[in-house]
Amino acid sequence: MPSFNLLAQSILSGMFIGGLYGLIGLGLGLTWGLLRQINLAHFGLVFLAAYGSYHMATVWKVDPLLTLLILPPLFFVFGFSMQWVLAKFEISPFNSLLVTFGITVVIESLVQAIWTADFRRLETHYNDMKFTIGPLYVPVPELITLVLSVLLSLLIWAAMRYTDLGKALRAMAEDGPIASAFGINQKGMSLMLAGICAALAAVAGICLALTFTLTPSQIFAWVGVVFAAVMLGGLGSALGPLVAGIIIGVSEAVTMAVAAPSWAPIVSFSLLIVMLLLRPGKL
Amino acid sequence: MTIDKTIAGILGAGALLASIPWLGLPAFYESFLYLICHWMILALSWNILSGYSGYFSFGHGAFFGIGMYTSAGLAANLKWPFLWTLPAAALMAAVFGMALGFVVFRVKSVRGELFALLTLAITFVVGTVVLNTPIDGGPGIYLNAVKVPAIGPTASSSIYLMALMGAVATLIISYRIQSSKLGLGLFAIHDDEDAAEVMGVPTLNYKLVAFGISCGLAGLAGGIHALFVSYVTAGETFTIVVPLTVVLMSVLGGTRHWAGPAVGATVITCLLYFFTAGNNPIAGKAAVGVILVVVILFMPNGILGYFLKRTARKNATHTVPLSAVHGSAEPEAETAPRSAPLITLETKPLLEVRKLSKAFKGVQALDGVDLKVYPGEILGLLGPNGSGKSTFINVVSGHYVASGGEVFFEGQQLAGLPAHRIAQAGIARTYQIPRPFAHLTVLQNVSLVAMFGGAALDNKQATQEAWKWLEFTGLHSKAFALPDDLNLHQRKFLELARALASRPRLVLLDEVLSGLTPAEINEAIELIRKIRDRGATIVFVEHVMRAVMALADRVAVLNYGKLIAVGPAQAVMQNKEVVSAYLGTPHA
Numbered sequence: 062m063p064s065f066n067l068l069a070q071s072i073l074s075g076m077f078i079g080g081l082y083g084l085i086g087l088g089l090g091l092t093w094g095l096l097r098q099i100n101l102a103h104f105g106l107v108f109l110a111a112y113g114s115y116h117m118a119t120v121w122k123v124d125p126l127l128t129l130l131i132l133p134p135l136f137f138v139f140g141f142s143m144q145w146v147l148a149k150f151e152i153s154p155f156n157s158l159l160v161t162f163g164i165t166v167v168i169e170s171l172v173q174a175i176w177t178a179d180f181r182r183l184e185t186h187y188n189d190m191k192f193t194i195g196p197l198y199v200p201v202p203e204l205i206t207l208v209l210s211v212l213l214s215l216l217i218w219a220a221m222r223y224t225d226l227g228k229a230l231r232a233m234a235e236d237g238p239i240a241s242a243f244g245i246n247q248k249g250m251s252l253m254l255a256g257i258c259a260a261l262a263a264v265a266g267i268c269l270a271l272t273f274t275l276t277p278s279q280i281f282a283w284v285g286v287v288f289a290a291v292m293l294g295g296l297g298s299a300l301g302p303l304v305a306g307i308i309i310g311v312s313e314a315v316t317m318a319v320a321a322p323s324w325a326p327i328v329s330f331s332l333l334i335v336m337l338l339l340r341p342g343k344l
Numbered sequence: 345m346t347i348d349k350t351i352a353g354i355l356g357a358g359a360l361l362a363s364i365p366w367l368g369l370p371a372f373y374e375s376f377l378y379l380i381c382h383w384m385i386l387a388l389s390w391n392i393l394s395g396y397s398g399y400f401s402f403g404h405g406a407f408f409g410i411g412m413y414t415s416a417g418l419a420a421n422l423k424w425p426f427l428w429t430l431p432a433a434a435l436m437a438a439v440f441g442m443a444l445g446f447v448v449f450r451v452k453s454v455r456g457e458l459f460a461l462l463t464l465a466i467t468f469v470v471g472t473v474v475l476n477t478p479i480d481g482g483p484g485i486y487l488n489a490v491k492v493p494a495i496g497p498t499a500s501s502s503i504y505l506m507a508l509m510g511a512v513a514t515l516i517i518s519y520r521i522q523s524s525k526l527g528l529g530l531f532a533i534h535d536d537e538d539a540a541e542v543m544g545v546p547t548l549n550y551k552l553v554a555f556g557i558s559c560g561l562a563g564l565a566g567g568i569h570a571l572f573v574s575y576v577t578a579g580e581t582f583t584i585v586v587p588l589t590v591v592l593m594s595v596l597g598g599t600r601h602w603a604g605p606a607v608g609a610t611v612i613t614c615l616l617y618f619f620t621a622g623n624n625p626i627a628g629k630a631a632v633g634v635i636l637v638v639v640i641l642f643m644p645n646g647i648l649g650y651f652l653k654r655t656a657r658k659n660a661t662h663t664v665p666l667s668a669v670h671g672s673a674e675p676e677a678e679t680a681p682r683s684a685p686l687i688t689l690e691t692k693p694l695l696e697v698r699k700l701s702k703a704f705k706g707v708q709a710l711d712g713v714d715l716k717v718y719p720g721e722i723l724g725l726l727g728p729n730g731s732g733k734s735t736f737i738n739v740v741s742g743h744y745v746a747s748g749g750e751v752f753f754e755g756q757q758l759a760g761l762p763a764h765r766i767a768q769a770g771i772a773r774t775y776q777i778p779r780p781f782a783h784l785t786v787l788q789n790v791s792l793v794a795m796f797g798g799a800a801l802d803n804k805q806a807t808q809e810a811w812k813w814l815e816f817t818g819l820h821s822k823a824f825a826l827p828d829d830l831n832l833h834q835r836k837f838l839e840l841a842r843a844l845a846s847r848p849r850l851v852l853l854d855e856v857l858s859g860l861t862p863a864e865i866n867e868a869i870e871l872i873r874k875i876r877d878r879g880a881t882i883v884f885v886e887h888v889m890r891a892v893m894a895l896a897d898r899v900a901v902l903n904y905g906k907l908i909a910v911g912p913a914q915a916v917m918q919n920k921e922v923v924s925a926y927l928g929t930p931h932a
Contacts, residue, residue, distance in 0.1 A: 099457065150641045154457060155400055159595055160640045162588060166633030170626045281584050285468050292461055323482070327472040330465040337462045338451055 066196045071318040072311050073197055079290075079303075079310025080207035081272065084265040085283060086290040086302030087214055088258035094297020095234040096251050097154050101284070102143070102161035103262050105168035106136060108280050110266025112176050115183045115275060125185055126205075128267055133260035140259020144252050165280060173277045181275045202271040209264060210303055218299035230254060234297055286326070289333040308332075351516055358512035365501030374504040378572060380613045381507035382565055386586065387593040387605035388514045389561030392521060393554040394591075395599030398534035400456075403444075403463025405586035406470045407437040407559040409578075411566025413474055416485040416576040427493045430506075430567045437563025438556045445555040449548055464587065471582025484577035487570060506568050511606075514561050518602040521557070525803070528792055530554055531600075535781035542741055544767035544796035544846065596639055598646025600783065607647055693752075694719045694881050695740070695771075695850055700749035700759075702732075702739050702905075709735040711905035712749070717850070722872070722882045724896030724913065728926055732905040733885040734776060737852045741773040742766040753850065770798040772848035774839035776855040776885075780827035786838060787823040790814060790845045797846025806845075813841040817871065833864050837871075844875060851875065853884035857891050869894050901925065 085107055092100045110132050117123040117131070143164070152160060190201035221227035232240040233250055241247045269275070290309055294301025309329040316328045365374060386408060394400045411433035418429040448462060474480050492499040495506065521527045529550045532540035541547045570576050589612070590605075597608025612632065619628015643650040693716035702710040710732045717723050725733050738744045740751055742763030751758040758766050772793070780789050791810035794801045801809055814820040817837040822830060830838060836856050843851050853872070857865050869891050876882055886892050892899060892913065899916050901909045903925040909916045916922055 150644075152640070152644065155460075156595070156640050156644055159592060160637050162592070163633040163636030163640070166636070167630050170630035170633065173629075174626050284584055285464060288461055289465065292458075321476065323476055324472060326468045330468045330472075333465045334462060334469065337458055337465075338447065 067318055068315065070197055071314040073199070074203070075311035075314030076307050077200075077203035077207050077272075077310070078314065079307030080203075080210040081265070081268055082287055082290045082306030082310055083214060083294075083303030084206065084210035084261070084268060084306075085287045086294065086306055087210075087217065087299065088261035088265070089287060090291040090294060090296055090298060090302045091217070091261075092255060092258050093291065094295070095230055095254055096144075098147075098152075098157040098161070099154055100161045100258070101158060102164040102168065103258065104280050104283055104287070105161075105165035106139070106259055106262035107266040107269060107283075108172060108275070108277065109168055110136060110263040111270040111273075111275055112172055112181070112266075113263075114267045114270040115181055116176070118183055118185055118270075125183060125187065125267065125271060129264065132263040132267060136263035137256040137260040140262075141252050141256035143259070144255030148248060148251060169277050169280055176275075176277070178277055183270045183275075185271075187271060202268075206268040206272055209268060210306075213261065213264065214300050214303040221299055226250075226253075231297075286329055289329045292333055293336055350519055354512055354515045354519070358508060361508055362505060365496040365498065365504065371498070371500050374498075374500045375572075376613075376617055378500075378504040378507050379617065380610055381504070381511040382569060382572070383589070383593060383609035383613050384511040384606045385507070385514045385561055385565040387590045387597070387609040388511075388518045388602075389558045389565070390587075390590040391558075391594045391599055391602075391605045392518060392561075393530075393551070393558040395594055395605065396522070396527060396530035396534065397551060397554060399551065399555075400460045400591065401463040401555075401558075402460045402584070402587040402591070403466045404558075404562055404590050405582055405584070406463070406467040407441055407562040408566040408569075408586050409467070409470065409474070409581040410437045410440055411563025412570045412576055412581055413479055413485070413566075414563065415567030416487055416570040417479060419490045419570070420485050420487050425493070426490055426571060430564055433567030434560040434564040437566065438560030441559025442552055442556040445552050449551050449555075464584065467582050467584075467587070471578050474582070475578035480576075480578050484575055485570075487574045487576070490571065490574075492571060503568065503572050507565075507572075510561075510564055510568060515603070515606060517557065517561070518605075521554075522602040525795060526550060526553065528788070529796065531784060532781050532792055535783050536779050538743065538763075539775065539779040539781070541763040542743055542767060542773060543793045543842065544764045544798070545792075546762070546764045548762070592636060595646055596636065598648030598650070598652070600645065601648040601652060604646050604648040611647075691718050693717060694754060695883075696752040697740070698750045698752075700736075700739060700751065701747045702735050702744060703747045708905045710739060710746075710749075713902070713905070713907045715900055715907060715910065717881060717883055719849075719881055720876070720879070721897045722876055722884065722895050724892045724899040725883055725885045725902065726892065726899055726922075727902035731902040731925075733902055734854055735905075736902065737773055737854050737883070737885060740766075741771060741852055743773075764796070767797050767846065768800065770846075770849040771852065772797060772843035772846045772850070773852040774836075774843050774854055774856055776858065778827075778832075778835040778839045780830075780835060780838055780842075782827055785824050785826060786819055786830070787811070787814065789827065789838060790841050793842045794845040794847075797848070799845070799847040809845050809847075810841075813845045816844070816874070817841040832859055833861075836860065836868070840871065840875075844880075848880060851880050851882045853882060853886075855885055855887065857886055857888045865891060 085103070089100060089103045092098045092103070113132055114125055114128040117128050118125045147157070147160065187202050192199055192201075221231060229240070229245045230250055232243070233245055233247055237247050286309065290302050290306040293309070294303070294305035309332065312328045312332070313325040316325050361377065364377065386404065390401065390404050414433040414436045415426070415429040418424040418432055419426045444466060448459065475482065492502050495502040496504065521530075529540065529545040529547075532543070532545050533547050533550065537547055593608035593612050594605040595608070596611060597606065598604030615632055615635070616628065619625055619631060639647070645653060695717040697713055697715045700710055700713045701708070713736065725736060727733050735744065739746045740758075742758070742761060742765070746759050749759065753769055753771060756769060758769065781792070784792065787807070787810055790813055791806040794806035794809040795803065799809065811820065811823070814823055817840055819834060819837055819841060822834065827835060827838065840856060843853070857868055860868060865888060872882065872884070872895055884895070896913050898911060899913045900907060901916060901919075901922050908921045908925060909919045
């Protein structure tokens with residue numbers, strides 16, 4: 062049995078990684094729940110933003126946190142235009158999965174062509190910043206990720222709940238044609254939402270670059286666990302992926318500490334399977 | 345015995361391709377052709393469950409991996425002769441798949457994306473277990489020492505020949521399933537699983553069988569692949585790559601055609617191979633991505649689906665001369681027209697319902713209903729909105745499971761039986777909002793019911809039966825159209841034709857007249873009379889009083905789930921309780 066300190070440190074690092082799961086899952090779950098699109102390209106966008114941030118920081122010497130102001134607006138435009146094209150075709154959720162898979166493969170090739178398949182690590186002064194609370198180490202980049210994830214999830218949650226735009230979005234998700242009949246601009250809304258989700262992907266990508274070593278083939282490594290977080294948290298929910306992400310992250314980290322790192326995947330996916338079978342309606 | 349032309353064609357092509365190792369071509373051709381065969385088996389096997397029935401599985405990597413590890417473990421560690429490990433690999437994967445299906449298919453809401461994700465999750469769980477247990481243990485399994493069975497002149501040609509045989513077998517299996525009753529049932533499940541069950545398709549068993557075959561073939565492909573790669577690791581095996589690639593290949597080729605995935609597998613494998621063999625693998629990858637996007641957007645039904653649709657449209661425009669299809673033009677009534685049957689105390693009821701109840705989370709939709717329906721009568725089921733009429737039909741037909749009470753049909757207890765068994769017992773129903781199988785033609789929609797329902801006809805008879813009822817309902821000119829091309833009136837009649845094609849002894853009609861114009865209603869009333877004249881007993885739910893008065897021998901009135909009156913129409917309509925149920929209680 063590991064010591065209390067080790068366990069506490071695992072739980073903390075589980076929360077950090079869970080925050081990233083939640084942040085990546087936030088945009089994915091919104092398009093899935095509200096637009097009925099399973100957007101695999103979201104993972105491609107996350108990595109594209111991560112590499113973009115890496116490039117700006119190492120080649121152009123821009124502070125990585127400043128890229129938070131540059132990349133998300135660019136990605137908003139990208140997501141907006143992609144949806145504009147996709148909306149011309151009425152595609153089923155499954156075909157959306159395949160189309161966005163194709164887009165992801167293109168992004169992966171693009172990333173590989175520009176930055177090669179080698180491992181890349183964003184080296185900045187943030188890497189060494191950490192402080193301690195009692196016996197626990199708190200690395201700053203991870204903390205930034207978690208804070209951003211919590212703030213953005215809360216922001217989206219509040220917007221969905223209290224603004225007219227959010228209410229319109231929820232009505233549209235419930236029944237698109239009826240919502241349009243009541244004067245909701247369905248197309249405009251979906252363009253806007255796709256843009257926002259792409260911007261969220263950019264934020265997640267920057268956080269990924271701050272905390273992880275990058276390689277193009279890693280794009281698909283995130284799919285399984287983030288899908289699990291989104292499904293557990295509920296499609297279209299703003300806070301769900303974060304909560305589920307943290308649950309998954311912590312349970313993975315504890316499994317790694319108690320058993321062995323290689324056992325970690327079984328936790329999140331068993332959790333997902335049990336949820337799907339026992340409470341499928343709740344997803 | 346004659347051999348099917350398509351099967352002969354597949355066997356011929358297989359025999360031709362089997363001669364390649366003896367032509368003395370460079371070994372590169374064998375590994376290239378091996379890969380095509382390998383992906384063909386995987387994509388075709390995936391399609392048997394996922395393409396035909398619409399249960400998109402993302403767990404094909406798990407079954408493939410189970411086969412791979414079974415073969416690798418048996419051959420490398422336990423020193424089995426390699427060929428013996430292949431049936432074991434297929435069996436392990438099939439058993440695992442069916443056990444999984446047995447759990448998953450019982451949870452009704454696990455369909456669509458949920459099924460896809462569940463199976464994806466299974467892949468990672470299986471992968472983790474394999475990695476952490478002695479099955480692999482971490483370092484992977486080497487098959488260098490395993491003796492390659494000497495089928496061809498060289499080791500690589502032997503592996504190629506094994507995969508080729510697997511591909512030929514898988515093609516034949518896919519083809520046979522599509523043209524069989526199993527295939528038709530799976531296609532019906534794809535379009536509307538609940539309706540399929542009510543029409544007599546044993547949905548659970550069909551899905552299990554399809555899943556078992558699908559997984560077994562994937563396990564076979566995995567077993568052969570273990571020898572091809574000669575080094576098996578969990579990290580390379582249980583990934584999202586295998587399921588994504590097979591989905592991609594199948595959708596690209598067309599999931600509604602048995603050969604579609606084979607076309608897709610060939611196209612994608614060639615593309616990948618030529619690009620990686622060239623100097624620009626990255627551009628190749630990007631090209632595959634672009635092709636995928638373009639094909640899905642412009643040909644959502646896949647390459648074969650696209651061409652099939654074009655030919656189908658051609659067929660739909662030329663009408664089929666009816667007399668050519670079957671002998672008599674107008675189906676003869678089996679007996680002379682009858683009027684209301686004489687019901688005496690000795691008459692045995694056809695359907696007897698005792699204390700039937702159905703509750704939805706506190707709402708008592710049916711509350712202890714006792715009702716007898718006699719052979720040959722037309723019983724009108726009336727009541728205000730929400731009184732439980734449709735629930736009655738849904739419970740009797742097995743669409744819902746009763747919360748309490750008994751249903752006897754010809755003396756047989758039906759309550760609690762799955763819907764397909766009730767359909768096979770001789771009860772047919774229509775849906776208030778027509779639920780045709782959208783991707784099957786009007787003719788197929790009807791012949792399917794003749795095959796699966798109480799009539800249990802074989803394919804040829806079922807088609808004849810379907811023609812008969814299409815003509816009876818006036819839909820014969822639309823036989824090759826898809827249900828989407830019908831108007832509401834025609835769709836309602838299609839519901840009728842479907843119900844009748846199973847040769848039911850009891851027909852439950854749920855508001856067949858709602859939404860029709862007065863002229864169409866007259867036509868429908870005549871049709872319902874004719875149905876009774878052919879010997880069926882009818883229970884119908886209806887709001888159109890004119891039709892009720894014209895048709896019903898007796899009426900039964902429900903209110904708040906309770907039966908408040910039964911008897912001849914005129915008498916019941918004057919019953920005080922019935923009047924107040926409809927119009928409210930008069931105040932003094």
